[in-house]
Amino acid sequence: MRRVMETLRSTKNGKNCGGPKVYQNEKSCGGSKVYQFVEALRSTKLCCNPGLQKSDIRPFVVEGQQVGLVKSEVFKQLLKYPEVFCIRDCEQTKQGVVELNPAFRDYNERTEQLEKVLRNLRLEGLFPALQGWRDEYFEVKSEHRALLKMERAATPLFGVRKYGVDINGYVRHPTQGLCIWLQQRSNTKETWPGKWDNMVGGGLSVGFGIKETAIKEAAEEASIPSDLVKNLVSAGCVSFYFESRQGLFPNTEYVFDLELPVDFVPHNADGEVQAFELLPAKECVERVFTPDFKTTSAPVVIDFLIRHGHITADDVLDFTQIVELLHVPLQSLYTYKTRLELVQKQKQQQKKLTGNEDTNCNCDCLQSTKPTENGYKNGP
Amino acid sequence: MRRVMETLRSTKNGKNCGGPKVYQNEKSCGGSKVYQFVEALRSTKLCCNPGLQKSDIRPFVVEGQQVGLVKSEVFKQLLKYPEVFCIRDCEQTKQGVVELNPAFRDYNERTEQLEKVLRNLRLEGLFPALQGWRDEYFEVKSEHRALLKMERAATPLFGVRKYGVDINGYVRHPTQGLCIWLQQRSNTKETWPGKWDNMVGGGLSVGFGIKETAIKEAAEEASIPSDLVKNLVSAGCVSFYFESRQGLFPNTEYVFDLELPVDFVPHNADGEVQAFELLPAKECVERVFTPDFKTTSAPVVIDFLIRHGHITADDVLDFTQIVELLHVPLQSLYTYKTRLELVQKQKQQQKKLTGNEDTNCNCDCLQSTKPTENGYKNGP
Numbered sequence: 127m128r129r130v131m132e133t134l135r136s137t138k139n140g141k142n143c144g145g146p147k148v149y150q151n152e153k154s155c156g157g158s159k160v161y162q163f164v165e166a167l168r169s170t171k172l173c174c175n176p177g178l179q180k181s182d183i184r185p186f187v188v189e190g191q192q193v194g195l196v197k198s199e200v201f202k203q204l205l206k207y208p209e210v211f212c213i214r215d216c217e218q219t220k221q222g223v224v225e226l227n228p229a230f231r232d233y234n235e236r237t238e239q240l241e242k243v244l245r246n247l248r249l250e251g252l253f254p255a256l257q258g259w260r261d262e263y264f265e266v267k268s269e270h271r272a273l274l275k276m277e278r279a280a281t282p283l284f285g286v287r288k289y290g291v292d293i294n295g296y297v298r299h300p301t302q303g304l305c306i307w308l309q310q311r312s313n314t315k316e317t318w319p320g321k322w323d324n325m326v327g328g329g330l331s332v333g334f335g336i337k338e339t340a341i342k343e344a345a346e347e348a349s350i351p352s353d354l355v356k357n358l359v360s361a362g363c364v365s366f367y368f369e370s371r372q373g374l375f376p377n378t379e380y381v382f383d384l385e386l387p388v389d390f391v392p393h394n395a396d397g398e399v400q401a402f403e404l405l406p407a408k409e410c411v412e413r414v415f416t417p418d419f420k421t422t423s424a425p426v427v428i429d430f431l432i433r434h435g436h437i438t439a440d441d442v443l444d445f446t447q448i449v450e451l452l453h454v455p456l457q458s459l460y461t462y463k464t465r466l467e468l469v470q471k472q473k474q475q476q477k478k479l480t481g482n483e484d485t486n487c488n489c490d491c492l493q494s495t496k497p498t499e500n501g502y503k504n505g506p
Numbered sequence: 507m508r509r510v511m512e513t514l515r516s517t518k519n520g521k522n523c524g525g526p527k528v529y530q531n532e533k534s535c536g537g538s539k540v541y542q543f544v545e546a547l548r549s550t551k552l553c554c555n556p557g558l559q560k561s562d563i564r565p566f567v568v569e570g571q572q573v574g575l576v577k578s579e580v581f582k583q584l585l586k587y588p589e590v591f592c593i594r595d596c597e598q599t600k601q602g603v604v605e606l607n608p609a610f611r612d613y614n615e616r617t618e619q620l621e622k623v624l625r626n627l628r629l630e631g632l633f634p635a636l637q638g639w640r641d642e643y644f645e646v647k648s649e650h651r652a653l654l655k656m657e658r659a660a661t662p663l664f665g666v667r668k669y670g671v672d673i674n675g676y677v678r679h680p681t682q683g684l685c686i687w688l689q690q691r692s693n694t695k696e697t698w699p700g701k702w703d704n705m706v707g708g709g710l711s712v713g714f715g716i717k718e719t720a721i722k723e724a725a726e727e728a729s730i731p732s733d734l735v736k737n738l739v740s741a742g743c744v745s746f747y748f749e750s751r752q753g754l755f756p757n758t759e760y761v762f763d764l765e766l767p768v769d770f771v772p773h774n775a776d777g778e779v780q781a782f783e784l785l786p787a788k789e790c791v792e793r794v795f796t797p798d799f800k801t802t803s804a805p806v807v808i809d810f811l812i813r814h815g816h817i818t819a820d821d822v823l824d825f826t827q828i829v830e831l832l833h834v835p836l837q838s839l840y841t842y843k844t845r846l847e848l849v850q851k852q853k854q855q856q857k858k859l860t861g862n863e864d865t866n867c868n869c870d871c872l873q874s875t876k877p878t879e880n881g882y883k884n885g886p
Binding site: 270289335336337359360361362363365378380432433434435438439440443445446447449450451452453454455456457 | 669814823
């Protein structure tokens, strides 16, 4: 998070302030602010394919499926738990792999074994991410199957894809045009205390649907009554990736739009919000790029302004790049199984042609029927 | 185009028809149809990074900027024109490069020299794409600077990014809910004759703005009067990539939404449309996946249905993947200059450390002040 924030700040120091080359119509859309956003996104984009480009990031594999990304500083610690993790080089995909012991029988055993390690790591105090321990679980899935649940604070260490919901609460004001409700986060929140944020937002937790989460958060954070929340419109999602001292953040936010009556004023019910403010769209773009705004919520606002015609391709020449950067193909970071299968297929074809068997590879993590032959100690 | 079409057809043969694993709520959103779409997109996605992954596709460089992608079958023909193209291997980026002679002085000279080659290639009849010659120009730009213009039919041979506009004309019907106007293309059109398509669409041509093009096309194709077209809302863009016998298609469509009165009926003014039909959203999803629909217009309809809450994350489990696939990061295919600069920077740093100069590379296409030293014959 810090890196994105620093980039946003540095671009605001005048180095990359756009100008007529980039903006045809700066006044109408907060052009230079949008350009700063492109620069910020570009910098995060540079590390968009860590699993493929950086040798110090390894796929995290559970039940033969890649569900995460593990940096070297984390896998060095995981080496201490050979009964839980198998860390090795796969000669087929030419890549190091961190695999959860496939001898674990089910969801519960995987969850418990992983949690034991996480609690140890927390006690050792090596990872700042684990100091934010919440006793709140995040479900780790692959191909729509739940594999285990993981303490939410640990997800950045394992580079697990995280999902959240956001509601753009807006008003068609008779004199000010399109206006957007923003919340100011409580000073006591664990993350981004005191920062400005979307009207309503929250992470997806175990057992809750997507729209269900949005409705729940709308009631808790902004006291939106049921007769208004029924107008909630699902409007897509934004995906982005960044790294920080806390770990890796491959995030997707499901976005909802909610048109509100001019006279409705949200008020908080759960103590997580200290203020709400209604801002005209133009001022909203400005606010999003102050250091007072939660960086990771900016893509949701930019996406809203694009979908509602307040940032247009005629106004901002980097428009297509902005739209592409709001939808980083995170799925491309989790392709270990596909690549392994491809290599295996190629080898089989080669074998057919030459009649020889290639015995160079010690990687058989897809053959999880033989876990004890795979360098693991026996499961617990 | 054929490949996407074939994939769409093959997925419709029942092989990949979804089912309860993938769809929570198939009836409400045309689930299996959407799944077919994911499969079709996935197949195009496989060749999403041709410039980086496939050795037979080379960057096309003009004035030091990558503006296109050239397949081996094309660059073999371009070798016959050494006064116009420099085709060589860049040892720095480990990649073959096709460069337009940097000795050409300006926009007009570049345009004329390229066109001479294209007219020759057309006469030779080697490329089906050139049989659709239209005498209509497409402007080739880089970093917002126009470099040359190219016959529209030739753009797939050079893998130039193409841009178009599309208008989703829709009605909030009192009994049928959200309905969408579709057009049936004239049987005499050069491309996709007789197919169903978005209400209004067209390519961006030299000298026209994006919204300007949308308004022009709205009048020509559907006779939308000015008092209605003033409600046009810019709503983002979709980007996709595919290959066919015609060449490479890295396409971006700028999308506009236009709400129309229930009693308005579009009618064609330029002979390019043979019929219009108003379809409820649900039927629209079905129509999009029949062979009667123009494949490359499907992403625009899917994007519209997502933004308006008719395809939601709770209904379709592949939702995030669909959204990511509607916004393929085409910019990542045009990074030759960035990569070259990166390698050069690394070499400079290495030189500082070792005191030695690396003389292995013959690639100096960024030093366009010395074109005659670069293996080119003299400019015309």
